[in-house]
Amino acid sequence: MTTSYTFSSQLYIDGRRTDASSDARIVVRNPATEETIAEVPEASPVDARRAVEAARRAFDEGPWPRMKPSERAAVLLRMAEEMERRLPELVAVNMAEAGSVRPLAETLQTLVPVAHLRDMAERVMPAFAWERPMEGTAAPGVGNAQGMVRREPFGVCALIAAYNFPFFLSMMKAIPALAAGCTAVLKPAPQTPLESLLLGDFADAAGLPPGVLNIVTGGVEAGRELTTHPLVDLVSFTGSDTVGRTVYAQAAASMKKVVLECGGKSANIVRADADLDGAVRSSLAGITTHAGQGCSLLTRTLVHESVHDEFVGLLGAGLAAVRVGDPADATTTMGPLISEAQRDKVEKLIRVGEEEGARLACGGRRPAGLGKGYFMEPTLFLDVDNSMTIARTEFFGPVGVVIPFGSDEEAVRIANDSPYGLSGGIWSADTTTAHSLASRIRAGGVTINGGSAGVNPRAAFGGYKQSGLGREWGEFGLSEYLQTKTVSWAAR
Structure with a gap:
C-alpha cells in the first residue's frame, strides 16, 4: 500500500515558511528509481544568516530559554503527538528519499526518534539536575560561602545532519537542543531534506515559539555560514570524518563548542x-x-x-x-x-x-x-x-x-x-x-x-578517536547542550 505525503518547498525561519534569497534549487531523487520526487530551495549564506539571526533573537529575547523545563517538556510532548499522528507520512517520505525498506522506515528511521523525544520529555527532563546546591566546606583561608551550580542552555546551535537516517539524525540533535532551552538552525543533508522540513509543521502544531527551530536546506556554502557565524555558540555535525575535521576547524576560529559523530569501521x-x-x-x-x-x-x-x-x-x-x-x-x-x-x-x-x-x-x-x-x-x-x-x-x-x-x-x-x-x-x-x-x-x-x-534512549552514543567528540541520546546528549554556571554568595 502506498501512503501519500506532502512537504513544504520553502525554508522555515522565525516560525514561518519563507522563500530562499535565490532561485537555486536542490533536486531530490528517489534512489531506487532515479525519479525526481521534489525540488527544494538551496539556501544561500544569506538565508543561513537570516536563520541564525532569528535563532539569536529567540534565545536572547524570547521565552524559550527562560521557560521551566516542565513547560518545555509539554511543548515537546505535543510535537511527539503530532509526529505520531503523521507517522505513515514520515515513513512514506523516508522510503522515497532515503531508499529505506519498509521495516527500517517504520522503526529506526521514524518511530525510534519519536520514542527518544517522548523519553526526553517524560523521563530525562523531570529527573535532570538542572541545579544543585554546592556541598562541602570552603577551602582554607577562603571563608564560608553558599551557592548553586546551575545547568543553563548553551545558546544558538547549528545542527548539521547526514543523509542516511535523515529524520533520526535531525531529531537526535534537535531533541536535546530544544530540551536544554537552546535555539537552533537545522541543516539536513541535501540528498534527504524532506523529512527534516516536516519538523517545521510539527513545531507549528506544538506551539514552539518563533525562531526556536529554523530549517534551511542547502549545501556546502550554507553549512560554512553556520559553522563560522559569530552568533552561533555550538555546532553539532554528523557525517564523514573528512568533513568533520573541516567543521571542527571552521568552528575553532570563534571557539564554538563542537559535537561530532563521524562514522566508524x-x-x-x-x-x-x-x-x-x-x-x-x-x-x-x-x-x-x-x-x-x-x-x-x-x-x-x-x-x-x-x-x-x-x-x-x-x-x-x-x-x-x-x-x-x-x-x-x-x-x-x-x-x-x-x-x-x-x-x-x-x-x-x-x-x-x-x-x-x-x-x-x-x-x-x-x-x-x-x-x-x-x-x-x-x-x-x-x-x-x-x-x-x-x-x-x-x-x-x-x-x-x-x-x-x-x-x-x-x-x-x-x-x-x-x-x-x-x-x-x-x-x-x-x-x-x-x-x-x-x-x-x-x-x-x-x-x-x-x-x-x-x-x-538510556544509552550514550558516540565514539572514540576519529569517530567523533561528545555523546548523543538521553541525559548524555542533553548535557552536551548545557553550560555549567556557579552562583555563590557570602554565608551569613
Whole structure:
C-alpha cells in the first residue's frame, strides 16, 4: 500500500515558511528509481544568516530559554503527538528519499526518534539536575560561602545532519537542543531534506515559539555560514570524518563548542565458543542494513580461526538470500545506495580491495535486472589483512570483510588497530570473558551477543578517536547542550 505525503518547498525561519534569497534549487531523487520526487530551495549564506539571526533573537529575547523545563517538556510532548499522528507520512517520505525498506522506515528511521523525544520529555527532563546546591566546606583561608551550580542552555546551535537516517539524525540533535532551552538552525543533508522540513509543521502544531527551530536546506556554502557565524555558540555535525575535521576547524576560529559523530569501521569479534547463527545474523545486518549506510554498523568481522570456514559458509548463504530491489516492493530486503556518486565510491573501493590481494567471495557488482536505481550486490571480502584499505576505510555501502584471529589478544589488537572507535561487538558463550574484552575495546559502544534490541534512549552514543567528540541520546546528549554556571554568595 502506498501512503501519500506532502512537504513544504520553502525554508522555515522565525516560525514561518519563507522563500530562499535565490532561485537555486536542490533536486531530490528517489534512489531506487532515479525519479525526481521534489525540488527544494538551496539556501544561500544569506538565508543561513537570516536563520541564525532569528535563532539569536529567540534565545536572547524570547521565552524559550527562560521557560521551566516542565513547560518545555509539554511543548515537546505535543510535537511527539503530532509526529505520531503523521507517522505513515514520515515513513512514506523516508522510503522515497532515503531508499529505506519498509521495516527500517517504520522503526529506526521514524518511530525510534519519536520514542527518544517522548523519553526526553517524560523521563530525562523531570529527573535532570538542572541545579544543585554546592556541598562541602570552603577551602582554607577562603571563608564560608553558599551557592548553586546551575545547568543553563548553551545558546544558538547549528545542527548539521547526514543523509542516511535523515529524520533520526535531525531529531537526535534537535531533541536535546530544544530540551536544554537552546535555539537552533537545522541543516539536513541535501540528498534527504524532506523529512527534516516536516519538523517545521510539527513545531507549528506544538506551539514552539518563533525562531526556536529554523530549517534551511542547502549545501556546502550554507553549512560554512553556520559553522563560522559569530552568533552561533555550538555546532553539532554528523557525517564523514573528512568533513568533520573541516567543521571542527571552521568552528575553532570563534571557539564554538563542537559535537561530532563521524562514522566508524567497527569490529565484530566472533570467538570459538560463539553462537554462530547469532553472530552470522549480526554480521549480515552489518553488511546489508540500509545497504551498509550506517556509521555504527559492524562491517569488520574478526572470526576465530577454528570456526572461520564454518562462519564464512553460513554468512555467504545469508548474503545469497538477500533480495535487492525497490523498497516499495514488500519482498525487498535491501534497498539502494543514496546516489550514483556513493555507488561509484563503493565500486572504487571494491576494486582497491581486489588490487590489494583480498578475495572477493561474493557480490561486488550491480545486480542484474535493475536498470534504474543505485543498487549494489551485498559484497564480502575474505583473505583480508587489517592493514588493507578495505579494512580501514568506511565503505558506507553493503561491503563486509572477514579477518581471522588466533587469540583474544590478537582480536583486541586488530579491533583497536583502526582510526575509528564508534562501536563493536563480541560473540561468546563465556560472558565473563566477553565483558573483559569489551572493556579493552576502544569504542564508544560494545554489544555482547547482540546487545539489547532497538536503540535505547538510556544509552550514550558516540565514539572514540576519529569517530567523533561528545555523546548523543538521553541525559548524555542533553548535557552536551548545557553550560555549567556557579552562583555563590557570602554565608551569613
